[in-house]
Amino acid sequence: MQSLESILTLVLYGALFVHVALMAVVAFRLWKGKHVIDRLMASDVLSNLALAVLVLGALIHHQNIFLDVALGLAALGFISVVAFARYITDKRMF
Numbered sequence: 001m002q003s004l005e006s007i008l009t010l011v012l013y014g015a016l017f018v019h020v021a022l023m024a025v026v027a028f029r030l031w032k033g034k035h036v037i038d039r040l041m042a043s044d045v046l047s048n049l050a051l052a053v054l055v056l057g058a059l060i061h062h063q064n065i066f067l068d069v070a071l072g073l074a075a076l077g078f079i080s081v082v083a084f085a086r087y088i089t090d091k092r093m094f
Contacts, residue, residue, distance in 0.1 A: 009060065016056045023049045036088055040081065047077030 023046060030042035051070050058066035 012056055012060050016053065016060065019049055019052050019056065023053070040084055040088065043084070044077070044081045047073065047081070051077070 026042050026046045026049060030039055030046060033039040033042055051074055054066045054070035054073065058064065058070070
């Protein structure tokens with residue numbers, strides 16, 4: 001049983017490393033995006049990757065507070081992307 005738990009921990013740390021590496025790539029895209037839409041999509045993907053990192057942290061450390069923070073970040077991320085998209089469309093109308 002101990003062997004299975006150590007394999008699960010190793011897989012979770014591997015997934016955490018992959019998600020953090022992807023966050024770095026997406027953050028670069030957010031910083032150097034050619035268009036506003038590229039930056040909007042990058043911010044949405046970055047918030048989703050942050051959610052995944054928080055869930056992986058909850059699984060690794062056995063702490064439920066990470067899940068609560070992830071739920072709040074999901075709501076905030078969705079609202080901010082919708083608001084920013086609305087701002088972009090209103091700005092293009094004028």
